[in-house]
Amino acid sequence: MAKKRLNQTQFALLGLLETEPGTGYDLKRRIGESIAHFWQEGWGQIYPTLKQLEVENLVRRSVMKSGKRELQVYRITRLGRAHLTAWLASPVSPEVPRNELLLKLFFGGQLDRIQEHVAVYRKEQERLLSNYISLESQLRRKAAAHPQLPFWLITLNYGRHRVQALIRWCEETQKTLDTLEWNREGTHGIASAR
Amino acid sequence: MAKKRLNQTQFALLGLLETEPGTGYDLKRRIGESIAHFWQEGWGQIYPTLKQLEVENLVRRSVMKSGKRELQVYRITRLGRAHLTAWLASPVSPEVPRNELLLKLFFGGQLDRIQEHVAVYRKEQERLLSNYISLESQLRRKAAAHPQLPFWLITLNYGRHRVQALIRWCEETQKTLDTLEWNREGTHGIASAR
């Protein structure tokens, strides 16, 4: 008996529908507004998964007419809620590491290109950091009394700790790479006035 | 003209073959010994990708007989080397975040289960940390003079910074969750002597 690999998109959508019913488009929008900093879904997952969830009776679909347009509104069922709860309590599956930047660093190549990769990466982490900070103050204002607020802050805090560490790594790495560049030039006897 | 999405496995294998020719099995072993802490490949990628690389003339295959067994040894070609170099210099594609632990935290659920998730996660990060530390001292001993050593240390350093930050996040989070538990019990008037 093969252990069924779990479709995480299912549970992400169930979790979102638990808060409030909505259309596929709506769910995508809500992902962007709430969990995008650690979870993303594309159209290619959302619409087929909703259909699949309906077949399994984990969600129910109701069609809302608005002019010529038919909105497919999904809401979670009792069974869906049960599945969600079970999943929330189940062990977190380990993450598989795959870091393109590190792969390129490991293989070496042209030093100046590597330095550029690190610089771009650092900029991106700094962008993320300021993003987390503004999201946090926004949350504290808009949802100050929300019972789930502590959990939301915890997820933001994760991002903050992570990117701060990565920024420090970038700083260290940039110093190391500068030193290497220096030594290499020294070795080759190239005096470059900069 | 659609931008061809890049098959990262290709370049990972080319990078490994650049150092030294080898069989698919050999490459898997070398991944485990060198880059597994930030990059992994399964059989399902390795063997088909090697065949594909051969078709594209990026690697050349030679069959070595050893008794009844035929070893498929692959070595990188001049063209393959050119592709690899171009890839090493090309921009790093952004990482798509997908963190199951944070998703479960965000959706809330039973507090004790969340606490267990965090505890397990913390243990895993601590395991990784001690792993990085021993790998580093091992590297410094075995490859002290290797020209690529600084780059290898940089990748290990990335892991160390990352997991140290995540361990600190776990500590903070555990405190926060404990406080929440306390408050909840207080609210419900449950006096639990522990």
Added chain:
DNA sequence: TTCCCAATATATCTTAGAGATATATTGGGA
């Protein structure tokens, strides 16, 4: 008023990748 565009809404297609599994050989130790 009409035209255009951005936002809303649903859907599908291809490729990459994760993970499991099948199968055969080989070398060394009980």
Added chain:
DNA sequence: TCCCAATATATCTCTAAGATATATTGGGAA
């Protein structure tokens, strides 16, 4: 001699990333 772990190659399924097609709707500019 037998067995098992390591070596070696290969395939299959499902999940997910990303791009794209298509139609509607509401609001602002010409």
